[in-house]
Amino acid sequence: MSREVCDFDVLIVWRKVHGEWTRFFLFSTFDATVTVGALLRAWKARWGIEVIHRYIKQNLGLGRCRCRTIQAQENWAWCVFEAFHAVLKIRREEPGRTWRSAQQRAALEAKTDVLTEVKPDPTVLNAA
Structure with missing residues (x-):
């Protein structure tokens, strides 16, 4: 049995971390x-995506959905990303707030919205 492997390049990057050169x-x-510059920009962009993904999985529960249908998985992911946006909104409003503190405030705001009333969307009311 043989397996076809595509060609790839290996780029060795040296950088100084805490005063020591590491590769x-x-x-x-x-x-x-x-170009090497474009490759490094792509790597940096991907790393940022990985950091956000880890945060969403560990802190907002992306990996906790136990439903089996694709629709339920999509709904769960939608809820998680809505929570992420709520945390980001609070962080923009109050830049000194920690992620955990912003997460707790977003949860309290969501709980208040759910337990009290549905607030009408002014854009929908104005369009009518």
């Missing part, structure tokens, strides 16, 4: 015409 390896399947 890490980037494996790339990008076309050979892609």
Whole structure:
């Protein structure tokens, strides 16, 4: 049995971390015409996505849904991302607030909204 493997490049990146030079390896399947700068920008963008994904899984419960249907999974993900946006909104309003504190405030606001009333959307009312 044989397995076809695509070509890839290995980029060794040296950087100074806490006063010491360390190296890490980037494996790339990008076309050979892609510049090193573009490859590093792509890696940095992907790393930011990984950090957000980890935060959402660990702190907002993205991985906790035990439903089996795709619709239930989509609904769960929608709720998690709504929670993420609520935390971001509070952090923008009060930049000194920690993530945990903003998360707690967003939860309290959501609880208040759910337990009291549904607030009408002014954009919908004005359109009518």
